[in-house]
Amino acid sequence: MAGNDRRLTVAGCRLDTACPRLTTAARPRGAALLLVLWLITLLTALVGAFALTARVEALQGRVLVSGLAAGNAARAGLEYALTRIELDDPRRQWQPDGQPHAWRYAGAEIEVTIIDEGGKVDLNQADMTLLAGLLRVLGSEQFEAEQLAGAVLDWRDADSLTQPTGGAEDADYAAAGRPYGAKDGEFESIAELQQVLGFTSEIYARIAPHVTVYSGRPRPDTAFASQEVLDAMGLDGELLVTQRRQLDPVTGEPMPGAVDNSWLVGSRSGTYSIGSRARLADGREGVVRAVVRTGGGAMPGMAYTVLRWEEGVTPR
Numbered sequence: 001m002a003g004n005d006r007r008l009t010v011a012g013c014r015l016d017t018a019c020p021r022l023t024t025a026a027r028p029r030g031a032a033l034l035l036v037l038w039l040i041t042l043l044t045a046l047v048g049a050f051a052l053t054a055r056v057e058a059l060q061g062r063v064l065v066s067g068l069a070a071g072n073a074a075r076a077g078l079e080y081a082l083t084r085i086e087l088d089d090p091r092r093q094w095q096p097d098g099q100p101h102a103w104r105y106a107g108a109e110i111e112v113t114i115i116d117e118g119g120k121v122d123l124n125q126a127d128m129t130l131l132a133g134l135l136r137v138l139g140s141e142q143f144e145a146e147q148l149a150g151a152v153l154d155w156r157d158a159d160s161l162t163q164p165t166g167g168a169e170d171a172d173y174a175a176a177g178r179p180y181g182a183k184d185g186e187f188e189s190i191a192e193l194q195q196v197l198g199f200t201s202e203i204y205a206r207i208a209p210h211v212t213v214y215s216g217r218p219r220p221d222t223a224f225a226s227q228e229v230l231d232a233m234g235l236d237g238e239l240l241v242t243q244r245r246q247l248d249p250v251t252g253e254p255m256p257g258a259v260d261n262s263w264l265v266g267s268r269s270g271t272y273s274i275g276s277r278a279r280l281a282d283g284r285e286g287v288v289r290a291v292v293r294t295g296g297g298a299m300p301g302m303a304y305t306v307l308r309w310e311e312g313v314t315p316r
Contacts, residue, residue, distance in 0.1 A: 223266025
C-alpha cells in the first residue's frame with residue numbers, strides 16, 4: 001500500500017533509519033572564528049600604531065639632533081670669531097665693524113658679524129643731539145626724535161625736571177597709564193628702552209642694533225660704527241663704511257683715499273656684539289646673538305664673560 005511505503009523524514013533523516021544526533025556545534029565554531037578575526041584586527045591596529053609612533057619618534061629624534069648640530073655650529077662660529085679678532089696679522093684679522101664673515105665648520109655654512117660695542121651709541125652717555133640724530137636717521141620725524149631722545153635723558157637722570165625739548169617724567173608716565181614712572185637711573189640693558197615713554201616695538205627694533213650700555217663713551221668709535229651711527233654723528237656714513245672695507249691685500253689695512261684714515265683707525269674695547277648663523281645641508285639653521293666681554297671670563301678657564309645671550313633654531 002502506498003501509505004505504508006511513505007517515510008517520514010525530519011531534517012533530512014528518515015525516522016525508520018539510524019540518524020546522527022542533531023547538535024549545535026556549528027554555532028561555537030562560528031563565534032570562535034569571529035573572535036579570532038577581531039583579535040587579528042586589534043593586533044593589526046596595535047602594530048600599526050606602534051609603527052607610527054616609532055616613526056614619529058624617529059623623526060623627532062632626527063629633528064632634535066639636527067637642531068642641536070645647528071645650534072652647536074652657530075656657537076662654534078661665535079668662538080671662532082673671537083679667535084680671529086685677536087689675531088696679530090691684519091690680513092687675517094676680522095675687524096669688529098659689522099662686516100659679515102663666512103666660515104665653514106663640520107659641513108655647516110656659517111656667517112658671522114662682529115660689532116665693537118664702542119662703535120654704538122651708549123644710552124647712558126650720549127647727549128640729546130646724538131640720540132635725536134640717530135632716531136632721525138632711523139626714520140623718526142624731527143619732533144618725535146626730540147621727544148624720544150628727551151625721554152631717554154629723563155629716564156636716566158636723577159632729577160624730576162623734564163627736558164626743555166621733549167622728555168617724560170613721572171607725571172607723564174602716570175598720564176599715559178604707566179604708574180612705574182621714569183627710572184631716574186642708568187640703563188642696565190637696551191631692553192629698558194621698551195619701557196621708556198614713546199618707544200613702540202617698531203622704534204625699538206630699529207634702534208636696538210645701534211645702541212649699547214657697555215661702551216661708556218659719549219661718542220661712538222668711528223672705526224667700528226655703523227653707517228646709521230656715522231650719519232647721526234654728522235659724517236658721511238656710506239663713504240666711510242665703503243672705504244673701511246676696501247683693504248690693502250698686502251698690509252690688510254684700509255686703502256688710502258680721499259677721506260682721512262684717522263676716522264678708520266680705532267681702539268677695540270674688548271666688548272663685542274656677535275651674531276652667528278649656521279646653516280646645515282638639510283636646511284636647518286641655528287642662530288646665536290650675544291654680547292661678550294673678552295680678557296678673562298667670570299670664572300677660571302673662561303675666555304670671555306657673557307653679558308647678553310640669545311639663541312634659537314629655525315625650521316628647514
